[in-house]
Amino acid sequence: MNSYIKDISYYVPEKIITNNDLEKLMDTSDEWITSRTGIKQRHSVGDNPLGPSDLAVESTKKLFDKIDVKLEDIDFVIFATSSPDTYVPGSGSIFQHKMGLNNIGVLDIRQGCCGFVYAISVADQFIKAGTYKNILVVGSEVQTTQLDYDTKGRGTAIIFGDGATSALVRPTKSKGKGILSSHLHSDGKYISELGTMVPSPVVKGLINKKNIDNREHHIFMNGREVFRHAVKRFPDVIREGLSYNNLNIEDVGLVIPHQANYRITQAVQRSLKVEENKVFSNIHKYGNTTAASVGIALSEAIEQNRIKDNDIIVLVAFGAGFYWASSILKWHNE
Numbered sequence: 001m002n003s004y005i006k007d008i009s010y011y012v013p014e015k016i017i018t019n020n021d022l023e024k025l026m027d028t029s030d031e032w033i034t035s036r037t038g039i040k041q042r043h044s045v046g047d048n049p050l051g052p053s054d055l056a057v058e059s060t061k062k063l064f065d066k067i068d069v070k071l072e073d074i075d076f077v078i079f080a081t082s083s084p085d086t087y088v089p090g091s092g093s094i095f096q097h098k099m100g101l102n103n104i105g106v107l108d109i110r111q112g113c114c115g116f117v118y119a120i121s122v123a124d125q126f127i128k129a130g131t132y133k134n135i136l137v138v139g140s141e142v143q144t145t146q147l148d149y150d151t152k153g154r155g156t157a158i159i160f161g162d163g164a165t166s167a168l169v170r171p172t173k174s175k176g177k178g179i180l181s182s183h184l185h186s187d188g189k190y191i192s193e194l195g196t197m198v199p200s201p202v203v204k205g206l207i208n209k210k211n212i213d214n215r216e217h218h219i220f221m222n223g224r225e226v227f228r229h230a231v232k233r234f235p236d237v238i239r240e241g242l243s244y245n246n247l248n249i250e251d252v253g254l255v256i257p258h259q260a261n262y263r264i265t266q267a268v269q270r271s272l273k274v275e276e277n278k279v280f281s282n283i284h285k286y287g288n289t290t291a292a293s294v295g296i297a298l299s300e301a302i303e304q305n306r307i308k309d310n311d312i313i314v315l316v317a318f319g320a321g322f323y324w325a326s327s328i329l330k331w332h333n334e
C-alpha cells in the first residue's frame with residue numbers, strides 16, 4: 001500500500017527582516033544579497049521567545065483547519081528541525097505536549113535542510129509497513145535567533161529565516177499513486193563545512209568562553225564549498241529517483257527543491273535542461289528555512305494551482321552533513 005501527502009500547510013512569523021534591515025547591521029547590500037542568493041526578505045520570531053515547536057503548532061492548526069481528519073486520528077509524529085527548542089528532549093515531544101497529542105509515538109529528525117524529505121521517507125515506510133495510518137510530518141525552524149548578524153557572519157546570516165510546515169501522510173488504495181520512492185544519502189566527511197561548531201554538552205570540558213569568543217555558537221557555512229557540492233548533488237539525486245521509477249525529466253510536472261540559493265535552483269534547472277517554471281522557487285520571500293523549506297514550497301505550489309492530480313512531483317534537498325535526498329511522488333488528490 002502506498003502512502004500519499006493528504007494535505008500540507010505552512011506558517012511563518014509576522015516579523016520580516018529585509019535586506020535593507022541587514023544593511024544596518026553589517027557590511028552588506030540589498031544588491032549583493034539579491035544577486036548572489038535571490039533573497040529579498042526572511043521572516044523572524046524577533047524578540048518573541050518562540051521555538052520551532054511553537055511555529056509547528058501554528059502550521060499544524062492551519063493544516064487541521066482545512067482537512068476532514070481529526071487531530072485525535074493522528075497516530076504518529078515525525079518532527080524535523082536543526083534548531084531544537086532544547087538540547088534534550090527533542091522538539092517533537094515538546095510539540096506533542098503543546099498540541100495535546102498525548103501518548104502516541106514521536107520521532108525527531110536532525111537532517112538539517114534534508115529534514116523534511118527524510119521525514120517524508122520515514123513516514124512512507126511506516127505506512128507501507130501498515131504500522132500507522134495518519135502520520136503528522138513537521139519541519140520547523142527558528143534560525144534567526146542564532147545567526148551572527150555582524151559583518152564577520154554575513155556570509156551565513158543573510159541566508160536563513162524562520163518558518164514551519166505540517167503535512168499529513170496516510171495510506172491510499174490507488175495503485176501507483178502517492179510517494180513512489182525516496183533516496184537518502186549522507187557524507188559525514190563534510191561536517192565542518194556547515195553547522196554549529198560549538199561542541200555539545202556531552203563533550204566534557206569543551207564548552208567554554210573561548211567557543212563564544214570565537215563565535216562558534218553561531219551557525220557557520222563554507223558557502224563556496226557547500227555551493228559546489230549542492231549544484232552536483234541536487235541533479236544527481238533527482239536523476240537517481242527518476243531512473244528508479246523508469247521516469248524521464250520530461251515526465252516531471254514540478255521539481256520542489258530545498259530553497260538554498262536561487263543560483264543553485266537555476267543551476268539545477270540548467271543541469272536538468274527543463275524550463276524555469278518546472279522548478280519551484282519562493283526563496284525571495286522566506287530565505288532558507290532549512291527543514292521547513294521544501295514543505296513551505298510544496299504548500300505554496302499547491303496554493304498556486306501548480307500541482308494537478310497524477311503529476312510527477314520531485315521533492316529534493318541538500319544541506320548540512322552533507323545530507324542529500326529526493327522523493328518522487330505521483331500526486332494524489334483525494
Ligand code: UT7
Nearest residue numbers: 028029032036113154155158223224226227230260261319
Ligand atoms: O541550505 C544548506 C545549503 N546551503 C547552500 O546551499 C548555500 C550555498 N552557498 C551559497 O549560497 C553562497 O556561497 C553564498 C550566498 C553563501 C555566498 O555567495 P558566494 O558567491 O559564494 O560568495 P563568497 O562567500 O565566495 O564571497 C564572495 C565575496 C567575499 O569577498 P572577497 O573575499 O571576494 O573580497 C565575501 O567576503 O563576497 C563577500 N561577502 C559578502 N559581501 C556582502 C560574503 N557575504 C557577503 C555579504 N554581503 N552578505
